[in-house]
Amino acid sequence: AQRVTQPEKLLSVFKGAPVELKCNYSYSGSPELFWYVQYSRQRLQLLLRHISRESIKGFTADLNKGETSFHLKKPFAQEEDSAMYYCALSPISTDKLIFGTGTRLQVFP
């Protein structure tokens, strides 16, 4: 079954600390993966996608097919990074997006 797993419900760090939000997926084909973020009182929005291979707001995510992971990383967390983060998988040619359960990131000053 196609599935996205985010094992951490809550991740708390201090400002300036490195952050890694874990995402593992279950899918037999070539995955199309995304990270979406929901800041307080804002809409859910795209943070980054695996094909772009770019850094957005200091965040990067590398697709590791061997470990079936797409972890989100940032070397130095900022207070404004506090939000709910969702990893999502789009199986090829399905027109469906499968979300993980989300990880709440809290960055303390």
Next chain:
Amino acid sequence: NAGVTQTPKFQVLKTGQSMTLQCAQDMNHEYMSWYRQDPGMGLRLIHYSVGAGITDQGEVPNGYNVSRSTTEDFPLRLLSAAPSQTSVYFCASSTTGTSAYNEQFFGPGTRLTVL
């Protein structure tokens, strides 16, 4: 552009009542979808549409109906509300689908409580 709009923002229903959650977008997007967000369960796809006149079921379609008569609108109907449908509902749209080249644009959500 207003983007994706949803009405109402909040709604309280009694068990057995029916209602329609409205969703509209002004970006000329072909793809639209509905999700429900529940604590500890993330977002789950209810129904989606790849264009006017075309709809299909997502992960949790039972108890919900949709139609897509225009490109702009994608209403979600609850025919007989149940307490299990208490949730936050999000509508989203994108240019053509969910592939890596498509960014989903989300609405602000509708918080529904069924008593």
